[in-house]
Amino acid sequence: MDFQKLDLLICQKKLKIGVIGFGYVGMPLGIEFAKKGFKVTAFETDKEKIKKINNGKSYITDVKDSEIYNAVKKNLLKATDDFSYLKEQDLIIICVPTPLSKTKEPDISYIISVCEKISKNLNRGAIIILESTTYPTTTSKIVKPILEKSGLKAGKDFYLAFSPERIDPGNKKFNIKNTPKIVGGIDETSGKIAQKIYSLIIKKVFRVSNSDVAEMVKLLENTFRAVNIAMINEFALICDKLGIDIWEVIDAAKTKPFGFMPFYPGPGIGGHCIPLDPMYLRWKMKKMNFKTKFIELADEINSKMPEYAIKKLKKRLKLKSLKGLKILVVGITYKPDINDTRQSPSIDIITILYKEHAKVFYYDPYVKEIEICGGKMKSIDFKNLSSYDCVIIATAHSKINYKKILKESRKIFDTKNALKGLKSEKIITL
Ligand SMILES: NC(=O)c1ccc[n+]([C@@H]2O[C@H](COP(=O)([O-])OP(=O)(O)OC[C@H]3O[C@@H](n4cnc5c(N)ncnc54)[C@H](O)[C@@H]3O)[C@@H](O)[C@H]2O)c1
DSSP states (O other), rough: OOOOHHHHHTTTTTEEEEEEEEEETTTHHHHHHHTTTEEEEEEOHHHHHHHHHTOOOOSSSSSOHHHHHHHHHHTOOEEEEEEGGGGGGGGEEEEOOOOOOOSSOOOOOOHHHHHHHHHHHHEEEEEEEOOSOTTTTIIIIIIIIHHTTTTTTTTTBBEEEEOOOOOTTSSOOOTTTSSOOOOOOOOHHHHHHHHHHTTOOOEEEEOOSSHHHHHHHHHHEEEEHHHHHHHHHHHHHHHHHTTOOOOHHHHHTSSSSSSSSOOOOOOOOOSTTTTTHHHHHHHHTTTTTTOOHHHHHHHHHHHHHHHHHHHHHHHHHHOOOTOOEEEEOOOOOOSSOOOOOOTTTHHHHHHHHTTTEEEEEEEETTTEEEETTTEEEEEOSOGGGGGEEEEOOOSSOSSSSHHHHHHHOOOETTTTTTTTTTOOOEEOOO
C-alpha cells in the first residue's frame, strides 16, 4: 500500500482493521477505530468474549457496554474466531498475551501462533503492527520471517511495525487518546505508515528509528517502574525497622518540584506488565551472558512483599500464627478501580492466610467470584465488619466506603494508605 492508497482508504473510511486479541489492550484500541467510523473485526479465541462483543457487551472496566453496542449496531464492530477473515484486513494489530513460563521465561507462543495464521491470510499491501509486549528483535527476527512465509516481502509487499501499548487501566486522566504512542517500523516506510494510522485516534504519535527501539522503550518504562517500586518497598521495610512512617516520608519528599517522583509501597506487584516485562529483558540478556542486576533484585524484593506484609501483621497483632482468625481482604484486583486480578498480590495474601489456617473472606466491588488455591471464593456482602478479627485493605478502590471500615472494624491492616489522615489505634500500616 502506498501513502496515496492509504490516504484514500482513510479518507473514505474504507480501511479495514483487524485486532487480534480483544482483551485489556485490544478492546479499547479497536473501539477507538470503530468510533472514528472504521470497520473493525475482533479476532478472538475466547468464545464467551466473542458472544459478548457481538451482543454489544463489554467485559473491560474502561470500555462501556454502550460503546460496544453502538459500534456493533452501526456494523463497525464484529467478533469472530474465523481467521480466514484476516485476508480482508488492510491493517492487523496483534494484542495477544505474552506471559511467562513457570521458569519465568518469555512465552511468545501466542504471537507465533497468530503470525502463522496471518501469513496464511496475508493481503498484499497490508500493515501488520505488533502491540504485545516482548523482548527486542521479536518483530524483526521472529514476526517478519513468519509473515514472509506467505511469499510476500516485508517493507515491499506488506508493512510491519511494533508499537508498545501504554494503557493504564482505571486511569481517569490518561486514556488511549491522550497518551502519546511510540511506533517503530522494520523500515522507514513501515514506521511512517504506522505513525499515520495511530494519528487517527491518538493525539501524539512519536516515531522511533526501528522496531527494536520501540520494543526496548516499553521494557525501559516497565523496568523503571518495577525497580522504583522495589526501591520504595525496601524503604518501607527500612522505615518499619526505624519506626518511621514511610507514607509521611513520601508525602514530604514529593514536595520537591524536581528530581523526585513518588512511588508507593504495597503488599506486592501485579498485573500483566510490571512483574512480567522486565523478565523478558532479563531472559534476552542472559542469552547474551549479561546479568541484569537491577531486574533480578527488583523481582526478589517485590516478590517477597506479600510474605513481608503478613509477617508485619502478625508482629503487630503479637501473634505467632493467624490460625483460626477471621480475616476479610478488601480489594482483590492488582490495582484500584478495575476488574483485573492477574498476578494480584491480594491473591498471594489470601494464599498465605490459607496456609496459616485463617478463615479468609474477600470483598471487591469489581470481582464477584475468583478461583484461589483450586477453590472458588465469592465476594461477601460489605457488612458485619465487626465480626472479623482483622480487615486487610489490599487494593484501594475509590468506591469503597473506608469510613465504614474504620468505624466498624476491630483491627485494620491498611497496606495501601487508604485511610490516609485518619488516626486510630485500630490501624496498622505497611
Ligand atoms: N493490560 C495492560 O495493562 C497492558 C498494558 C500494556 C501492554 N500490555 C501487553 O499487551 C498484550 C495483551 O495484554 P492484555 O492485557 O490485553 O491481555 P488479555 O488477556 O486481556 O487479552 C488478550 C486477548 O487475546 C486473546 N487471545 C489469546 N490467544 C489468542 C489467539 N491465538 N488468537 C486471538 N486471540 C487470542 C485472549 O482471549 C484475550 O482476550 C500483552 O503482551 C501485554 O503484556 C498489556
